[in-house]
Amino acid sequence: MTSSARPPGRPRAGLHDVVFAATLTTVAELGYARATVERIAAAAGVAKTTIYRRWPSKGELIVDCLLDAFGPAPLAGGSRAELLTAVIRWAAAKIGEPGVGDAFAGVFSDAVSDPALRVVLSSRLQDPYRLALEDALGEPEHRVLFFVDVVVGALLHRMGMTGEPMVDADVDALVEMVVAHFRRQ
Amino acid sequence: MTSSARPPGRPRAGLHDVVFAATLTTVAELGYARATVERIAAAAGVAKTTIYRRWPSKGELIVDCLLDAFGPAPLAGGSRAELLTAVIRWAAAKIGEPGVGDAFAGVFSDAVSDPALRVVLSSRLQDPYRLALEDALGEPEHRVLFFVDVVVGALLHRMGMTGEPMVDADVDALVEMVVAHFRRQ
DNA sequence: AGGTATCGAAACCTACGGTAGCGAAAACCG
DNA sequence: CGGTTTTCGCTACCGTAGGTTTCGATACCT
Numbered sequence: 001m002t003s004s005a006r007p008p009g010r011p012r013a014g015l016h017d018v019v020f021a022a023t024l025t026t027v028a029e030l031g032y033a034r035a036t037v038e039r040i041a042a043a044a045g046v047a048k049t050t051i052y053r054r055w056p057s058k059g060e061l062i063v064d065c066l067l068d069a070f071g072p073a074p075l076a077g078g079s080r081a082e083l084l085t086a087v088i089r090w091a092a093a094k095i096g097e098p099g100v101g102d103a104f105a106g107v108f109s110d111a112v113s114d115p116a117l118r119v120v121l122s123s124r125l126q127d128p129y130r131l132a133l134e135d136a137l138g139e140p141e142h143r144v145l146f147f148v149d150v151v152v153g154a155l156l157h158r159m160g161m162t163g164e165p166m167v168d169a170d171v172d173a174l175v176e177m178v179v180a181h182f183r184r185q
Numbered sequence: 186m187t188s189s190a191r192p193p194g195r196p197r198a199g200l201h202d203v204v205f206a207a208t209l210t211t212v213a214e215l216g217y218a219r220a221t222v223e224r225i226a227a228a229a230g231v232a233k234t235t236i237y238r239r240w241p242s243k244g245e246l247i248v249d250c251l252l253d254a255f256g257p258a259p260l261a262g263g264s265r266a267e268l269l270t271a272v273i274r275w276a277a278a279k280i281g282e283p284g285v286g287d288a289f290a291g292v293f294s295d296a297v298s299d300p301a302l303r304v305v306l307s308s309r310l311q312d313p314y315r316l317a318l319e320d321a322l323g324e325p326e327h328r329v330l331f332f333v334d335v336v337v338g339a340l341l342h343r344m345g346m347t348g349e350p351m352v353d354a355d356v357d358a359l360v361e362m363v364v365a366h367f368r369r370q
Numbered sequence: 371a372g373g374t375a376t377c378g379a380a381a382c383c384t385a386c387g388g389t390a391g392c393g394a395a396a397a398c399c400g
Numbered sequence: 401c402g403g404t405t406t407t408c409g410c411t412a413c414c415g416t417a418g419g420t421t422t423c424g425a426t427a428c429c430t
Contacts, residue, residue, distance in 0.1 A: 011397060012407070031298030036386060047409045052388065102297060109294015112287060112345045113216030122346055146355050149339040149346070150362070154331075157338030160297045161307055170331050177335070177366035181358075197376070221417060232378045237419065 019044045023065045028099035032106025059117040062107040075136045081179045088175050095155045096165030105156050204229045208250045213284035217291025244302040247292040260321045266364045280340045281350030290341050
């Protein structure tokens, strides 16, 4: 196992996963603002101080939780249109999962007035997907950033305005519009 | 004048305009989260209690401030494509004004976890423009809502992720993409 | 001048993010 | 098995911000 390089001390196994799950369920139940670190800790069965020992702020906890929830983007082979379609549908589905959209919109809004958190959000969450998309699509950075703005922005705006994820018919329209626009090289 | 129906008491003339201006400059200087009601009141030269006498919450103050800042949408005559183009450029320019984008993104994110504020944001800020667009474009509600999600969502996402409004070249791309999509009835 | 309603100032409450200190628990090692 | 090391849980605490309450001062209208 990986126990050889492990320093002595009290166990820390599985703590991240428990906290991530507790974060999403708490956010799904109470919304982002009422999902306080204390409540998340209680839902995870750990102390608030334990969370602050692992993550430097609530924002970074949420970003890590989102990274865990999203996982790698589906960038397998296929035509350009198929790739774009798969990524948009994947983003829509993930943001529609309980707690994920709320957490995303919440940390996003916190980042608006917190430059340090904005750097974390941009570099840890957006950049990996952006780089992978640049590679998979052969598009320059500004085009991929525009793609992300349109897709994620629309999905989060719907979530924020209505409290519900975007319905399938509108995701279809989003796919059609974006794919048509990116067809022209 | 309108002084006939005015109840007695201390003057309240011009208070709204002063508070709106102070709100935008304070948000532009400090960002949404650090633009506290107390600081806004100080910038306006009024007491915090005065603001809470006029507006029930910080969120509603911001919504009223945004309504004042946006004003009526440009829906004058012209082709369908010209109308869409004008509205998108107008929204981009307004969101790019100092403080407006920050305030919009901030209140939007607050609304994510505050259902009461979400109702205010949706009914007072979004609905008037949505109804006017339905009328001007002859489109059903769900298509106009999709249009708003894409345009406003993309503009706010760019503002939130980078702290800067969307550059003209990307606004051009947004116009091109959206106009092409809505050309097909 | 007198009634009326607002304004300003200060104190106050609650909630939340984040920190400090300490004793206890658990893992590793000899 | 016993000691070492590290983390954990608990409690208390601080700063800040949204929002409320109270009360005296001020300005408008009749």
